[in-house]
Amino acid sequence: MATVTNWIDHLNKPAEEVAGAIYPGAGSVEGILVIIALILWVGWHVLTARAESDELSRLARKRHSANDHKSNITDW
Known part of the structure; x- marks a missing residue:
């Protein structure tokens, strides 16, 4: 994994020169996490409903x- 030492130079580079995302886990890992999050979100709503x-x-x-x-019934 590359380390960015000078953010000004890194951010001023054209997109073609940048080697990739500046954070770990970019790519297919993100897609898998989004799918897992959607499954959990839908599951939560189904269980709650x-x-x-x-x-x-x-x-x-x-x-x-x-x-x-x-009669002061509290469990309405």
């Missing part, structure tokens, strides 16, 4: 009456 749906279904089965608030 399922958990919220189960919770709402559980609450809907309780069928609170109009006067339950008078």
Whole structure:
């Protein structure tokens, strides 16, 4: 891995002379990490939606009456 010793000269070079990215892990590793991040992101939303749906279904089965608030029921 190359070390940049003079940033001014490095940044003023044309793109053809620059050997590549100035940070490690550029290339296919980034693509793999993006795919993993997308899978985790979609999985998180699926799990969260399922958990919220189960919770709402559980609450809907309780069928609170109009006067339950008078009994100080805390688990609405």
